[in-house]
Amino acid sequence: MASRFWVGSTGTWDASDTTHWAATSGGAGGQSVPGVADTVTFDANSGGGIVTVNTTVTVISIACGAFTGTLDFSVNNNNVTLSGGSSAFNGSGSGVRTIKLGNGTWTFTTTATGGAIVWNMGTTTNLTFDAGSSVLNFSGDAVPSAGNGLRQFSGGGRTYATIQIAAQSKAARFSLGGDNTIGTLTVAGQNEIALAGNQTIATLSLNGTSTGLIVMQSTTDASRTISVASNAPTLDWVAFQDITGAGGASFVANNSFNLGNNSGITINAPGGGGGGAAQLVDSGALVG
Numbered sequence: 001m002a003s004r005f006w007v008g009s010t011g012t013w014d015a016s017d018t019t020h021w022a023a024t025s026g027g028a029g030g031q032s033v034p035g036v037a038d039t040v041t042f043d044a045n046s047g048g049g050i051v052t053v054n055t056t057v058t059v060i061s062i063a064c065g066a067f068t069g070t071l072d073f074s075v076n077n078n079n080v081t082l083s084g085g086s087s088a089f090n091g092s093g094s095g096v097r098t099i100k101l102g103n104g105t106w107t108f109t110t111t112a113t114g115g116a117i118v119w120n121m122g123t124t125t126n127l128t129f130d131a132g133s134s135v136l137n138f139s140g141d142a143v144p145s146a147g148n149g150l151r152q153f154s155g156g157g158r159t160y161a162t163i164q165i166a167a168q169s170k171a172a173r174f175s176l177g178g179d180n181t182i183g184t185l186t187v188a189g190q191n192e193i194a195l196a197g198n199q200t201i202a203t204l205s206l207n208g209t210s211t212g213l214i215v216m217q218s219t220t221d222a223s224r225t226i227s228v229a230s231n232a233p234t235l236d237w238v239a240f241q242d243i244t245g246a247g248g249a250s251f252v253a254n255n256s257f258n259l260g261n262n263s264g265i266t267i268n269a270p271g272g273g274g275g276g277a278a279q280l281v282d283s284g285a286l287v288g
Helices: none
Strands: 002-006 011-013 038-041 050-053 057-059 061-063 070-072 080-082 097-100 105-108 116-120 127-130 135-138 150-154 159-165 173-177 181-188 191-196 199-207 214-218 224-227 234-236 238-241 243-246 252-254 279-282 285-287
Touching: 038 057, 057 061, 061 080, 181 191, 191 224, 199 214, 214 243
Parallel strands: 002 038, 011 050, 038 061, 050 070, 057 080, 070 097, 080 105, 097 127, 105 135, 116 150, 135 159, 150 173, 159 181, 173 191, 181 199, 191 214, 199 224, 199 234, 214 238, 224 243, 234 252
Antiparallel strands: 279 285
C-alpha cells in the first residue's frame, strides 16, 4: 500500500499524469498515480485550486477534510470504487472546501466492520457539498469483527441523491447518522439498519424477504423519524422498532413486524394479521 498526496494546486486527476502526486504531504510531485492499493489525501498542503477528476478511480480511501480547494468529480462523472473500511471517504474537517460527487456511482466494497465510519461527513464546517445525481452503493458483505458488526454512514446533515445498501449474509448492522435529506434510499434484505438521525427521503424502498428480513430501528430508545412527502414507501418484510413515519406519505408495511414504539406506520404481519408485537432474538430472526 502506498500513500498519495495531491500537491501543486489546480490540475487534473487522470490515469497517467504524475505531476500532482507526492508520497508525503507537501512533498515533491512525480509519484505514481494512485491505484487500487493506495490511499489518497487532499490537505492544507495541496495548494487549493480546482482538482478535476478525469478517470475512473479505484483506491482504498479518499480524505479531503483539510483541503482548501474544489474536488470535482462532476465534469466527467467518473465512477469511484473505495475498498477501505474506516473513512473510505472522509470529507470531515474544517477546510474551506467544495466537494462535487457528479453523476457517477460510488461503490464501497469493504467487508470489514468493527464500527468503521465508511462515509465520514461528521464535521462539515466550511464545506460546500453537491451530491449531483450520484449513487452511493454500499455493496460490501460485511464480516463482523470483535463482536462489532457495525458500519457507519455519517452524513453530516447533507443532501444525497441515491443511497443503496446491499443485502448482508451475516449479522451486520449499518448506521445512518445525521439528519440527512436523501432522494432515494434502497435497502435489500437481509439487513439491519440503525438510524442515528432523522431522515427526509423522497423515495424509500425497504425490500426484505421471508428469508431476508430488514430490521429498521433507532440507535437509542428514543424514536427516529423518517419523513416521506408523497411517494408511498415500498416496505416489505421489515421489522420496525422506535420508528416514526411522517411527512404526508402513507406508510404501509406488509409481511412485517412491530417490535414496539412505532407510529405513523401501518404494519401488517405475514398472513394478513395485524402486525402485532414481536421480539427480536437475532438479526433476521423473530419470535412472536
